[in-house]
Amino acid sequence: MGTILVATDGSAAASAALDAALGLAAETGDEVVAITVWRALQGDYGLAHPSAAVLDDLLMAEREHAEATLTEATRRAEAAGVRVRTRLAVGDPASEICAHARDVDARLIAVGTRGYGSVASLLLGSVSNEVIRRAACPVLVIREPTRAAASGSFVTATAA
Structure with missing residues (x-):
């Protein structure tokens, strides 16, 4: 038995990645560690005079x-009969995901992707691409369900 780390932000793509991780863990007896990473707001985000409140x-x-x-x-993991731990981290998502995967000795990282393509990913950034580059273990990338159905591709797997 090992550990599967799944990164989740509540999006449809992350939900699909959680489903995949839970399915694998149910078959293998692995534990799932779910991580959510958020960034503390910086700057005024276009507000003319934002108050501290x-x-x-x-x-x-x-x-x-x-x-x-x-x-x-956690609710979904328990419903699937899978052991789960969670972590809420603050910082750069790819860095935090990869660091925590090392900390828990994850054998696999599961992440979702919206599948925007190279140009949009260049402009918007891609956590999944950055995780693939930095991870010390294999990374399972799950495409957002609506985009996967349109392209005929549901799962892309990469190895470290």
Whole structure:
């Protein structure tokens, strides 16, 4: 038995990655570690004169979303009969995901991708691409379900 780390942010792609990780863990007896990484807000985000109260509310909303995402991952893992641990981290998502995978000695990292393609990923950034580059273990990349159905491709796997 080992550990499968799954990165989740509550998106459809991350939900599909969680499903895949839970399915694998149910078959292998592995434990799942779910991680959500959020970035503390920096700057004014286009607000003319943001008050500290507005920024505090935004930070609280982000943290509550991250906590709810992990609560949902726990609920789903327990329903599937899979042992689960969670971690809420703050910082750069790819860095935190890869570091925690090393900390828990994960044998696999599962992440979702929206599948935007190379140009959009270049402009918007791609956590899954960065995890593939930095991970010390194999990475299972699950395409967002609606994009996967449109392209006929459901799962892409890469190895470290």
